[in-house]
Amino acid sequence: MTPDLTYLRRVLVELLEIPSPTGRTDHVQQYVGERLDRLGVPFVVTRRGAIVADLGGPAGDGASRAIAVHTDTIGAMIRRLKEDGRLELKPVGTHSSRFSEGAAVWVFPDDLETVYTGQVLPLKASGHRWDDEVDSQGVSWDQVEVRLDEHVATAEDLRALGLDVGDFVAQLASPVITDRGYVRSRHLDDKAGVAATLAAVKAIKDSGVELPVHARLLVTCTEEIGHGASHGLAEDVAEMVSVDAAVVAPGQQSRERAVTVAMADGVGPFDYHLSRRLHAIGRDAGLDVVRDTFAHYRSDAASALEAGAHLRVALLGFGVDATHGHERTHLDSLAGLSTLLASYLASDLVFPQWDTRPQGPLSAFPSLAVQPAQEEGPQEGPIDVD
Incomplete structure (x- = not known):
């Protein structure tokens, strides 16, 4: 089930070119839905805009699994129409204004046929005016503004364009894929994950493999503000694998060309058995797979x-x-992730006998002595608490 890298690249670039800050994701969800349609994958859309797709596998066995990805990105909204015709911003999601300075943006008024272009600038943007003060200005959202490419000089000019507080401002991704396979862009989190996941689904469909466990794909659109997968999961889902960016930074094991199995994030550890099963599947497939933990992170x-x-x-x-x-x-990481996801979906549950039911007796509860490949209960008898 080798992923189609041409497909992965095309979907990745197309996703990145669709602005989708949290709260304004209808367009990108429509795109994902059309891609699923072409793959022959049935799906529904929830009231809040999440996509729940049926990837196949035997239904009615008491347990299923899910892959979760998100299409929403960090962004901004208009916080104030400034008296000089500039726009003050409120961030959407957690990110520093430092990385938005100089960003090209699209500004969306309520008129769906209109989009305004502009750029995020620090308040002291002219070196000829401010000299060394351009280097000493603070870093915060109070220190930047949007300069529109329009004839505006007052707040009333902005209102005449149809702009108001609460309109969305999207930093353009500007994706570049180099000859060496590096992908440089804003909003790889999590559009690269969505592209890799869709490539995994395509690989499964192309191979004709019958999934051993009923599987669904949950495409959320509010992850960046903390409640993406709070709805949309069926009650029978026993395993969920979230797909997201792995942090490459000093003190981390994650690398741009590797696939990461996260063992814990800022909320706490992930499931002991499922995480180790995924790591083993990756190793068995010959992938460059590493383990890592993240401090300032949730998914x-x-x-x-x-x-x-x-x-x-x-x-x-x-x-x-x-x-x-x-x-x-790097494309190596995305290809490896796609391969690992397809291999995982083609595998059985970690504990098929136990996880097909929501609860059971202590004697059947899997213990640390039981390796994920085994299906039996604990190898040791019950502990005598007396």
Whole structure:
């Protein structure tokens, strides 16, 4: 089930060219839905805009699994129409204004036929005016503004364009794929993950492999504000693998050309058995796969658990340098991630006998002595608490 890299690249670039800050994701969800249609994958859309796709596999066995990705990105909204015709910004999602300085943006008024272009600038943008003060100005969203490419000099001029507080401002991704396979772009988180996942689904469809476990794809659109997978998961989902950016930075094991199995994030550890099963599948497939933990990080897995989902969760990542900034990854990482996802979907549950039911007796509960490849209960008898 080798992923189609031409398909992966094309979908990745097309996704990156669709602005989709959290709260304005209808267009990108429409695109993903059309891609699923072409692959022959049935799906529904929830009231809040998430996509729930049926990847196949035997239904009615008591347990299923899910892959979760998100299409929303960090961005901004208009916080104030400034008296000089500039726009003050409110960030959407957690990111520093430092990385938005100089960014080309699209500004979306309520008129869906209109888009305005502009650029994010620091308040002291002219070196000829401010001299060394351009280097000493602070870094915060209060220190930047949007300069529109329009004839505007007052707040009333902005209102005449149809702009108002709460309109969305999207930093353009400007994707570049180099001859060496590096992908440099804003918003790789998580559009690169979506592209790799769709390539995995295509690989499964092309191969004709029958999935041993009923599987769904959950495409969320509010992950960057913390509640992406809080809905959309069926009650019978026993395993969920979230796909997201892996942090490449000093002190981390993640690398741009490797696939990462996250063992823990800022919320806590992921499922012991499922994480190690994924790592083993990657090694067995000959992939460059590493383990890592992340400190300032959460994903769709956290929102699913906090919403009360009763399942095992794990996280697979593609290595990204400068996350939520000037991001970069490599096609090797995306191809490896796609291969690992397809191999995982073609495998059985970690504990088929146990996880097909929501609860059971202690004697059947898997212990640390039981390796993920085994299906029996614990090898040792019950502990005598007396």
